[in-house]
Amino acid sequence: MKIAIIGAGYVGLPLAIALSNFHTITCYDIDKKRIKNLKSGFDINNQHSKSEILKKKINFTDDKYRLLNNYVYIITVPTPISDRKKPNLNMLRDASILVGKTIKKKSIIIYESTTFPGCTEEFCIPLIEKFSKLKFNKDFYVGYSPERVNPGDNVNTLENITKIVGANNPSTLLKLKKLYKSICKSVYTTNSIKIAESAKVIENTQRDINIALVNELGKLFNKLDIPTNEVLKAAATKWNFHYYKPGLVGGHCISVDPYYLSYKAQQKKYSPKLILSGRRINESMGKHVAQKTISLLRKNKIKLSTSKIAILGFSFKDNIPDIRNTKIIQIFKELKKKNTQIKIFDSIVSKIEVKKLYNIIVYDFKDFKKFKYDAVILAVSHKEFLRKLTFYNKYYKDKKKKIFIDVKNNYSSYNLIKNNFKYFQI
Amino acid sequence: MKIAIIGAGYVGLPLAIALSNFHTITCYDIDKKRIKNLKSGFDINNQHSKSEILKKKINFTDDKYRLLNNYVYIITVPTPISDRKKPNLNMLRDASILVGKTIKKKSIIIYESTTFPGCTEEFCIPLIEKFSKLKFNKDFYVGYSPERVNPGDNVNTLENITKIVGANNPSTLLKLKKLYKSICKSVYTTNSIKIAESAKVIENTQRDINIALVNELGKLFNKLDIPTNEVLKAAATKWNFHYYKPGLVGGHCISVDPYYLSYKAQQKKYSPKLILSGRRINESMGKHVAQKTISLLRKNKIKLSTSKIAILGFSFKDNIPDIRNTKIIQIFKELKKKNTQIKIFDSIVSKIEVKKLYNIIVYDFKDFKKFKYDAVILAVSHKEFLRKLTFYNKYYKDKKKKIFIDVKNNYSSYNLIKNNFKYFQI
Numbered sequence: 026m027k028i029a030i031i032g033a034g035y036v037g038l039p040l041a042i043a044l045s046n047f048h049t050i051t052c053y054d055i056d057k058k059r060i061k062n063l064k065s066g067f068d069i070n071n072q073h074s075k076s077e078i079l080k081k082k083i084n085f086t087d088d089k090y091r092l093l094n095n096y097v098y099i100i101t102v103p104t105p106i107s108d109r110k111k112p113n114l115n116m117l118r119d120a121s122i123l124v125g126k127t128i129k130k131k132s133i134i135i136y137e138s139t140t141f142p143g144c145t146e147e148f149c150i151p152l153i154e155k156f157s158k159l160k161f162n163k164d165f166y167v168g169y170s171p172e173r174v175n176p177g178d179n180v181n182t183l184e185n186i187t188k189i190v191g192a193n194n195p196s197t198l199l200k201l202k203k204l205y206k207s208i209c210k211s212v213y214t215t216n217s218i219k220i221a222e223s224a225k226v227i228e229n230t231q232r233d234i235n236i237a238l239v240n241e242l243g244k245l246f247n248k249l250d251i252p253t254n255e256v257l258k259a260a261a262t263k264w265n266f267h268y269y270k271p272g273l274v275g276g277h278c279i280s281v282d283p284y285y286l287s288y289k290a291q292q293k294k295y296s297p298k299l300i301l302s303g304r305r306i307n308e309s310m311g312k313h314v315a316q317k318t319i320s321l322l323r324k325n326k327i328k329l330s331t332s333k334i335a336i337l338g339f340s341f342k343d344n345i346p347d348i349r350n351t352k353i354i355q356i357f358k359e360l361k362k363k364n365t366q367i368k369i370f371d372s373i374v375s376k377i378e379v380k381k382l383y384n385i386i387v388y389d390f391k392d393f394k395k396f397k398y399d400a401v402i403l404a405v406s407h408k409e410f411l412r413k414l415t416f417y418n419k420y421y422k423d424k425k426k427k428i429f430i431d432v433k434n435n436y437s438s439y440n441l442i443k444n445n446f447k448y449f450q451i
Numbered sequence: 452m453k454i455a456i457i458g459a460g461y462v463g464l465p466l467a468i469a470l471s472n473f474h475t476i477t478c479y480d481i482d483k484k485r486i487k488n489l490k491s492g493f494d495i496n497n498q499h500s501k502s503e504i505l506k507k508k509i510n511f512t513d514d515k516y517r518l519l520n521n522y523v524y525i526i527t528v529p530t531p532i533s534d535r536k537k538p539n540l541n542m543l544r545d546a547s548i549l550v551g552k553t554i555k556k557k558s559i560i561i562y563e564s565t566t567f568p569g570c571t572e573e574f575c576i577p578l579i580e581k582f583s584k585l586k587f588n589k590d591f592y593v594g595y596s597p598e599r600v601n602p603g604d605n606v607n608t609l610e611n612i613t614k615i616v617g618a619n620n621p622s623t624l625l626k627l628k629k630l631y632k633s634i635c636k637s638v639y640t641t642n643s644i645k646i647a648e649s650a651k652v653i654e655n656t657q658r659d660i661n662i663a664l665v666n667e668l669g670k671l672f673n674k675l676d677i678p679t680n681e682v683l684k685a686a687a688t689k690w691n692f693h694y695y696k697p698g699l700v701g702g703h704c705i706s707v708d709p710y711y712l713s714y715k716a717q718q719k720k721y722s723p724k725l726i727l728s729g730r731r732i733n734e735s736m737g738k739h740v741a742q743k744t745i746s747l748l749r750k751n752k753i754k755l756s757t758s759k760i761a762i763l764g765f766s767f768k769d770n771i772p773d774i775r776n777t778k779i780i781q782i783f784k785e786l787k788k789k790n791t792q793i794k795i796f797d798s799i800v801s802k803i804e805v806k807k808l809y810n811i812i813v814y815d816f817k818d819f820k821k822f823k824y825d826a827v828i829l830a831v832s833h834k835e836f837l838r839k840l841t842f843y844n845k846y847y848k849d850k851k852k853k854i855f856i857d858v859k860n861n862y863s864s865y866n867l868i869k870n871n872f873k874y875f876q877i
Binding site for chain 1: 613615617641643651654657663664667672677682688689693716719724726731732
């Protein structure tokens with residue numbers, strides 16, 4: 026089959042590689058640099074090796090005319106949120122218009138982009154109809170198969186997971202099922218697009234709420250002077266407890282998808298109070314970490330304006346270079362307000378991208394040793410940060426005031442007391 | 452060892468039976484009828500058989516003087532909430548005073564009752580000190596081991612689970628560990644009472660929040676005309692999704708414990724918004740079910756004042772007789788306001804207890820066949836209710852207007868459409 030993939034990012038690239046074993050693949054992106062990189066086998070996201078990218082002849086292109094004459098079109102463009110936390114459907118609109126202008130009769134279009142229930146039928150399909158002058162379910166067919174890409178996870182890859190495919194009529198559904206069955210371990214069908222859209226958006230919403238709960242508990246246990254991580258570890262010995270850890274919730278999925286669902290709810294005059302309450306807690310955590318740092322500095326009589334703070338990690342998640350929607354920036358901005366001197370260390374992220382997106386400088390972790398600090402904030406659990414605590418011991422200005430903020434609850438408080446840190450965990 | 456257990460309920464009885472294999476057990480309760488029943492081997496809660504109860508000679512008693520001269524005292528009294536959703540510590544107070552008046556030097560007191568972090572040290576121990584005139588950690592010792600009884604669950608029994616034990620000093624902790632190691636599969640120690648108290652109360656809080664989330668989603672998907680159970684089934688194919696179902700949250704644990712935690716939080720001027728938001732949603736579900744029933748009756752032009760409604764189930768949970776804090780009463784009261792005629796069927800609960808606690812009549816399910824209905828509300832999934840839907844088909848007044856409310860999402864919508872119900876699921 027001739028298949029075109031629109032969007033060569035975290036979702037599109039693995040899909041293109043998997044499908045290229047059985048089909049002729051054109052992989053399109055508007056980002057010329059990304060296409061140039063992929064043509065030479067380089068994936069800035071570290072998801073795929075050169076040999077994987079170049080093994081089968083995927084036709085990487087930024088030329089939309091190369092999209093003509095395909096049979097299946099799979100849309101994997103990002104669906105971010107605006108500054109006001111509303112769905113930004115610009116890329117989904119552009120992709121739908123592009124497909125509308127490109128397809129011929131009998132084409133199948135599959136959306137993989139996460140969105141709110143109803144978006145495909147109410148927003149995307151009308152655009153395709155308008156620009157193709159063809160009729161949905163008569164001249165062309167549409168399905169929805171939510172992406173389940175988990176960056177940094179080598180176990181739950183496209184090949185190893187169950188993939189949902191949804192369509193509003195049985196014959197389209199069967200075609201989608203066959204297509205994905207060839208590349209995924211198993212396929213689960215839903216007999217409407219809406220059900221598939223809903224399933225995806227609630228997965229990340231559930232995760233968001235569960236992290237929000239442990240964040241709320243963490244804030245409470247701070248006040249009660251009870252070590253949160255020991256409570257969670259104990260609770261996790263119950264057969265049906267879900268072991269989440271407190272922390273920042275960034276990235277392009279968990280911190281975004283609940284707003285898509287809320288948007289649709291509010292359209293229907295339904296206020297999803299719990300979901301939004303969870304969002305508020307998780308959005309507050311960067312500020313919370315900064316405030317706790319400042320209060321520890323003050324308690325230890327360290328002058329804020331001459332204080333030196335190291336932030337370890339800048340990506341939104343452990344061991345991956347993705348900086349989209351990272352909440353470390355909240356910690357940084359909040360500490361900046363108090364005129365503290367901050368250095369951020371992260372060897373995995375692209376320093377150029379950080380500069381471009383956030384206008385701040387990130388250092389390699391090997392440079393950490395060059396300075397001395399009043400406070401160290403372990404914000405992301407990259408492997409290279411998780412050395413013995415005795416490593417950090419050496420790099421404090423004052424040996425009696427070693428403030429260490431363990432955002433991801435990596436260490437048990439017992440070890441820390443032993444090491445005499447002024448210690449804080451969420 | 453001579454061990455006294457204060458409270459012979461859901462928690463105390465299994466504990467007494469398990470410990471009686473190794474120790475001399477006195478099991479005390481203020482409820483004379485309960486003690487009389489247990490002496491004859493009858494457990495109204497259906498947790499234990501006559502032979503289990505009578506196998507070892509447990510000394511069941513309502514005479515507090517029989518509590519003298521024991522070494523270990525385990526308190527398993529209920530910790531409910533008041534009408535205003537505040538902790539009702541009356542029974543914990545009475546038990547602590549009783550123990551205070553009873554113990555001698557070197558006694559160990561273990562609390563199993565669920566409570567808020569700090570309660571044992573701030574509320575219970577001072578009472579014991581006052582009434583015993585002995586000093587904590589000098590003359591007597593206290594530990595906390597949260598109960599994890601799950602009524603109706605034959606897998607996660609006391610013998611099969613990991614039990615948390617917590618104490619503030621290593622020697623008491625070791626004694627608790629040894630004691631529980633003899634009866635539980637494994638023991639997890641925490642080196643403070645507070646950590647153990649916190650672990651217990653967050654377990655049920657997490658469950659409450661997760662059910663609240665699917666309830667909120669269910670309400671939303673109702674508005675969007677998307678079948679909730681099919682969305683949840685699809686989402687559950689993701690490796691890290693937790694499959695909860697919408698429904699009523701009653702009973703003495705999940706619907707109570709979050710209020711204990713909130714109480715402590717509010718004492719510390721911390722408002723646990725997410726937890727309380729979850730509680731509000733779950734508290735609203737009985738009314739929601741009733742309103743949906745009424746709106747379906749109206750839509751089908753059935754006069755409310757002559758309408759006949761059957762509610763299937765009255766206990767707070769499937770296949771157990773426990774009626775404490777059942778939310779079915781919310782459905783009943785809400786429907787009563789509209790002058791509908793309601794019959795409740797439940798063969799498992801004690802009709803006498805229901806009459807006593809709620810002043811309403813419950814019928815045996817075998818009497819269901821004697822009447823015809825406009826609407827059937829399947830509120831609890833007792834096994835005997837989960838027959839083929841065709842069973843209910845026969846008992847409607849009007850064959851064209853068969854309203855069926857599936858509170859626990861037992862049936863897939865496909866089957867229901869086929870059967871031509873006017874159907875509603877959360």
